[in-house]
Amino acid sequence: MQVVFVHGIWDSxxxxxxxxxxxxxxxxxxxxxxxxxxxxxxxLADLAHKLDSYITEQTDSEQPLVLVAFSxxxxxxxxxxxxxxxxxxxxxxxxxxGPHRGTxxxxxxxxxxxxxxxxxxxxxxRLAAGKSKLEQLTxxxxxxxxxxxxxxxxxxxxxxxxxxxxxxxxxxxMLKHPRIPxxxxxxLAE
Numbered sequence: 001m002q003v004v005f006v007h008g009i010w011d012s013x014x015x016x017x018x019x020x021x022x023x024x025x026x027x028x029x030x031x032x033x034x035x036x037x038x039x040x041x042x043x044l045a046d047l048a049h050k051l052d053s054y055i056t057e058q059t060d061s062e063q064p065l066v067l068v069a070f071s072x073x074x075x076x077x078x079x080x081x082x083x084x085x086x087x088x089x090x091x092x093x094x095x096x097x098g099p100h101r102g103t104x105x106x107x108x109x110x111x112x113x114x115x116x117x118x119x120x121x122x123x124x125x126r127l128a129a130g131k132s133k134l135e136q137l138t139x140x141x142x143x144x145x146x147x148x149x150x151x152x153x154x155x156x157x158x159x160x161x162x163x164x165x166x167x168x169x170x171x172x173x174m175l176k177h178p179r180i181p182x183x184x185x186x187x188l189a190e
Contacts, residue, residue, distance in 0.1 A: 001066050001091075001188055002059050004031045006051060008071030009113060010038050015175055019068070022181040028066075028188065031058055040072060040113020044123055047113075048079035052086070066092040068184065070175060071149065072113060074098025075127060081137075082130040092138045093161070094184050097150050097174045100127070100141075100158035104151040134160055140187065142180055144168040 003023055005016040013032030020030040033054040035047045059065060067090055069077040074095040080086040081093065099106065102119035116123035139161025147153040149171040157163050168177045 001028045003028045003066045006069035006073035006077045008073045019181045026185040043112040044116045047076045051080045052084045064091045065089050068094040070096045082133045087133045095141045099150050101155040147171045
């Protein structure tokens with residue numbers, strides 16, 4: 001399977017080293033793009049278009065696609081899936097600590113990405129209205145009750161897919177928790 005990882009705010013594709021190594025060892029072809037500007041200064045739709053360009057240029061369009069996304073990357077990935085036609089070739093979407101319904105923390109940041117992730121934003125309303133496009137995908141959502149970036153952590157639950165509670169002590173530690181890549185590998189092996 002082709003697995004594309006989508007990083008969060010202020011991150012790069014390097015944050016996926018551990019998880020992409022585990023999935024590569026399980027036989028998958030992994031892609032870890034750097035979406036810039038990583039602070040989302042031009043908004044999340046801009047980064048979704050850059051993700052679309054990367055996928056078009058770097059992956060085999062004849063093969064199915066899997067998306068694994070973290071934090072802000074989850075709502076970038078959803079825009080790609082729902083608004084840019086990615087749902088037509090994607091089979092699985094794994095969402096890790098995503099602000100699908102918004103996050104209180106976005107109210108303390110400046111910039112377009114922060115506005116896009118606020119409760120009731122146009123961006124999130126648009127995604128909520130179009131989520132039926134994703135009903136044919138296998139979707140898994142992972143969250144930690146200790147998340148201080150996605151507040152409340154239940155904002156990760158957006159009405160599609162299976163939800164999994166992971167006992168990571170911090171938001172960023174979700175990328176290091178062994179349960180997540182193990183679960184993703186087992187789902188993709190089915």
